[in-house]
Amino acid sequence: MAQIVGSIMTSHVPAIGGAIARGLQEEAEWKPFFDGYEPVHRWLEEAQPDTAVVFYNDHGLNFFLDKMPTFAVGAAASYRNADEGWGLPTVEPFPGDPQLSWHLIDSLVADEFDVTSCQEMLVDHAFTIPMALLWPGRARRPVKVVPIAINTVQFPLPSAARCFKLGQSVGRAIEAYPHDAKVLVIGTGGMSHQLDGERAGFINREFDRLCLDKLVHDPLALTRYSNREIVELAGSQGVEILMWIAARAALTHRVRQVHSHYYVPVSNTAAGLLLLENKVTVGGIAP
Amino acid sequence: MAAVLNRPIPGTIVFDGEQAQRGYALNRMCYSFNDAANRRAFLEDEEGYCARYGLDKAQRDAVKRRDFLAMIELGGNIYYLAKLAGIFGLGVQDIGAQQTGVSVEVFKARLKNAGA
Numbered sequence: 001m002a003q004i005v006g007s008i009m010t011s012h013v014p015a016i017g018g019a020i021a022r023g024l025q026e027e028a029e030w031k032p033f034f035d036g037y038e039p040v041h042r043w044l045e046e047a048q049p050d051t052a053v054v055f056y057n058d059h060g061l062n063f064f065l066d067k068m069p070t071f072a073v074g075a076a077a078s079y080r081n082a083d084e085g086w087g088l089p090t091v092e093p094f095p096g097d098p099q100l101s102w103h104l105i106d107s108l109v110a111d112e113f114d115v116t117s118c119q120e121m122l123v124d125h126a127f128t129i130p131m132a133l134l135w136p137g138r139a140r141r142p143v144k145v146v147p148i149a150i151n152t153v154q155f156p157l158p159s160a161a162r163c164f165k166l167g168q169s170v171g172r173a174i175e176a177y178p179h180d181a182k183v184l185v186i187g188t189g190g191m192s193h194q195l196d197g198e199r200a201g202f203i204n205r206e207f208d209r210l211c212l213d214k215l216v217h218d219p220l221a222l223t224r225y226s227n228r229e230i231v232e233l234a235g236s237q238g239v240e241i242l243m244w245i246a247a248r249a250a251l252t253h254r255v256r257q258v259h260s261h262y263y264v265p266v267s268n269t270a271a272g273l274l275l276l277e278n279k280v281t282v283g284g285i286a287p
Numbered sequence: 288m289a290a291v292l293n294r295p296i297p298g299t300i301v302f303d304g305e306q307a308q309r310g311y312a313l314n315r316m317c318y319s320f321n322d323a324a325n326r327r328a329f330l331e332d333e334e335g336y337c338a339r340y341g342l343d344k345a346q347r348d349a350v351k352r353r354d355f356l357a358m359i360e361l362g363g364n365i366y367y368l369a370k371l372a373g374i375f376g377l378g379v380q381d382i383g384a385q386q387t388g389v390s391v392e393v394f395k396a397r398l399k400n401a402g403a
Binding site for chain 2: 014015059060061064065066082083084085086087153154155156194195196197198199200201202203205228231232236237263264265267268270
């Protein structure tokens with residue numbers, strides 16, 4: 001049977017990809033940020049996941065406004081990255097896990113999530129940068145992947161409550177997958193930031209801290225915010241916390257925080273990192 | 288309830304159905320810039336390229352002025368506009384400075400202070 005080994009939530013700021021491409025990890029400006037990932041590397045060495053299910057948002061590489069799915073699940077044998085137009089070097093393709101993809105699609109639709117399935121899907125920086133942060137210095141990562149894209153481009157976006165339920169459904173589907181697999185659930189994006197408008201550069205440390213705390217102890221509290229409220233509190237693009245909420249919901253109600261890191265600013269963004277494990281008690285998994 | 292849900296957010300335009308319709312041609316043009324050949328074609332003939340994608344006069348003028356605040360108001364979405372900005376060698380901090388009416392140095396300093 002498949003098992004969820006934990007969840008990692010991380011920012012995916014393009015500037016991180018630029019810093020990696022130019023080898024700036026040890027520079028004073030970047031070192032405090034990249035050092036935050038060392039405990040995650042050690043944990044991944046131990047956990048050795050086989051597959052990563054990745055909640056992320058496309059920024060206009062694979063999806064355009066002509067057809068904008070609310071939830072799209074990758075069902076490809078391989079996922080290519082491509083030119084996003086502003087200079088980030090493209091990276092090697094990522095091997096898919098079509099069998100798990102279709103299991104998730106079947107389970108989600110049975111669970112009344114009418115997802116879009118994608119046998120071809122380009123993955124952008126929101127997918128590739130977390131991969132580079134989690135498994136640095138290797139062109140090919142030791143995991144297969146299933147990307148799940150959430151629309152955070154065009155309102156109406158799915159609500160935090162809906163994303164939470166999506167994550168719960170994905171979590172149940174993984175736990176019911178009748179094959180041996182250790183699955184890591186990743187949520188990418190955030191934390192507070194705003195790129196557009198007169199409020200560009202907006203950052204809200206207080207709300208980010210609240211999110212980091214609630215994601216561990218009381219994630220349902222975050223589902224009570226409307227997306228407009230999240231935009232107001234976290235910035236236009238801070239709404240990417242939806243992917244963190246979905247990833248968190250795939251875990252059990254009670255979790256153990258393995259690691260947390262917060263660093264401001266990376267480019268225009270408050271960068272966050274959270275690593276959680278299901279809290280296993282004697283006699284099974286805690287409710 | 289609706290009034291609460293839709294109250295304005297200071298300095299922020301929510302990219303909703305109305306904006307998505309308003310900016311469709313502009314965003315569609317920017318989406319084309321994922322392709323390097325299209326970026327070159329734009330640089331060779333900016334006005335012709337904008338016309339080919341059906342941008343209206345206000346949008347064409349905003350592109351000509353590199354005025355990103357205006358492009359946002361005219362329905363541009365920042366994720367697509369970032370691809371246009373990249374052609375001019377502008378990153379999100381340059382656009383941020385422009386939209387908030389400060390120098391890039393001041394904009395960066397504000398972000399650093401937000402982290403203090």
